[in-house]
Amino acid sequence: xxxxxxxxxxxxxxxSGCTKKATTLxxxxxxxxSTIKMTTDSLTYLALGDSYTIGEAVPQSQSFPYQLSSxxxxxxxxxxxxxxxxxxxxTTDNLINxxxxxxxxxxxxxxxTLLIGVNDQFQGLSxxxxxxxxxxVLHAAINFANGDTTRVFVLSIPDYGVTPFAxxxxxxxxxxxxxxxxxxxxxxxxxxxxxxxxxxxxxxxATDPSLIAPDGLHPSGKMYGLWIQKLxxxxxxxxxx
Numbered sequence: 001x002x003x004x005x006x007x008x009x010x011x012x013x014x015x016s017g018c019t020k021k022a023t024t025l026x027x028x029x030x031x032x033x034s035t036i037k038m039t040t041d042s043l044t045y046l047a048l049g050d051s052y053t054i055g056e057a058v059p060q061s062q063s064f065p066y067q068l069s070s071x072x073x074x075x076x077x078x079x080x081x082x083x084x085x086x087x088x089x090x091t092t093d094n095l096i097n098x099x100x101x102x103x104x105x106x107x108x109x110x111x112x113t114l115l116i117g118v119n120d121q122f123q124g125l126s127x128x129x130x131x132x133x134x135x136x137v138l139h140a141a142i143n144f145a146n147g148d149t150t151r152v153f154v155l156s157i158p159d160y161g162v163t164p165f166a167x168x169x170x171x172x173x174x175x176x177x178x179x180x181x182x183x184x185x186x187x188x189x190x191x192x193x194x195x196x197x198x199x200x201x202x203x204x205x206a207t208d209p210s211l212i213a214p215d216g217l218h219p220s221g222k223m224y225g226l227w228i229q230k231l232x233x234x235x236x237x238x239x240x241x
Contacts, residue, residue, distance in 0.1 A: 025122055025160070025217065027056060027088035042080035043110040043239060045069060046144050048095060048137065052115050052158060053086035055224070057213035062221030064228060065113065071232040077239050083109070091119045092133035099140050108146040111235060114138060115155040117180045121173075131183045138191055150238055152193040153231065156181045158202035158219065165217035170206070194234060198227045 047053050047065035055063025061070075065082040072079040085095070085102050095116050099105065116137060120130045138154070145151040157180055160166055161173030181199060188195040201223065205211040211223040219227075 025051060025089060025119055026165075026215070027051065042078040043072070044108075045079050045082040046104075046109040046112045046141075047082045047084045047086060048099070048112065048141055049086040049115040050090040050095070050119055051086070051088035051218060052118065052155075053113070054084060054088060056088045057215040057218045058221045058224070062224060064219075064224040064231075067221070067224055067228045068113070068231060068235070071228050072236055072239070075232060075236045077236045079110075089119055090116070091123060091125065092116050092130060092137055094119075095137050096133060096140070099137070104144075107144070109144050111151045111153065111239060112141045112145045113153045113155065113231075114141045115157070117157045117184055118160065118177070121157070121176050121180050127179055127183055130180060131187065134184050135187050135191075138187055138193070142191065142193065149192040150194070152191075153235060154184060154188045154193055154195045155227070155231070156184065156195070156197045156199045159199050160202075160217060162203050162206035163212055163217050165215075174203075194238070196227075196231055196234060198230065201226050201230075 045065070045068075053063070053065060055066070060066055065084060069079040069082055083104065085098055085104075087094070087098070090098065114137065117130060117134065120133075138152075141152050141154075142149055157177050159170070159174050159177045161170035161177065166173055177199065181197070185195055185197075202211075202219065204226075205219075205223065211220055211226075212218070213220045
């Protein structure tokens with residue numbers, strides 16, 4: 001089944017002229033890793049991840065980090081636009097390397113979100129490798145939060161098996177996503193950071209196409225909004241203390 005998905009992606013890559021490897025979940029828009037200048041009167045926010053963080057296939061304002069910043073501000077927790085280190089197709093290894101070369105290693109943020117792992121699963125990387133690398137990137141996230149684990153928020157990996165892109169292979173993809181989420185949850189609990197399971201929300205897309213972006217793979221702004229309904233109160237409660 002996974003090989004069939006890879007064949008589909010090779011065809012998509014050939015058609016689009018994309019230079020990415022065939023084992024990378026496809027990009028449909030030209031998102032860049034972004035570092036956005038913060039304002040001095042708002043809480044600083046760093047978002048680490050992949051396509052789900054950069055907001056592939058939706059306007060920037062509909063990505064979950066931007067929706068989160070807006071929701072927090074409306075909840076009387078003023079949050080600046082996020083600094084984002086994320087690009088479509090990144091594995092934990094890619095994110096680790098990007099952080100090392102980001103130029104923000106010595107900076108500290110009021111809170112940090114982390115969502116990474118779908119491309120580790122998609123590329124067939126081992127869960128043991130993911131455990132080691134996720135722990136490493138989680139440590140980096142905690143360091144960005146000035147060592148305060150209560151200001152780090154990990155999101156589970158969404159299940160793309162229910163999307164049109166997966167071609168009906170949800171019975172294969174879903175259980176694999178669950179296994180990777182067991183890993184990231186265990187590491188999050190061990191580190192003492194917050195953990196939010198949004199995988200169940202992502203599976204609502206199986207019966208609600210409006211939760212899927214026009215590319216047939218990534219979440220729509222509406223789905224990200226459902227994440228924010230769970231994430232914003234969690235972060236606001238911590239930041240108001």
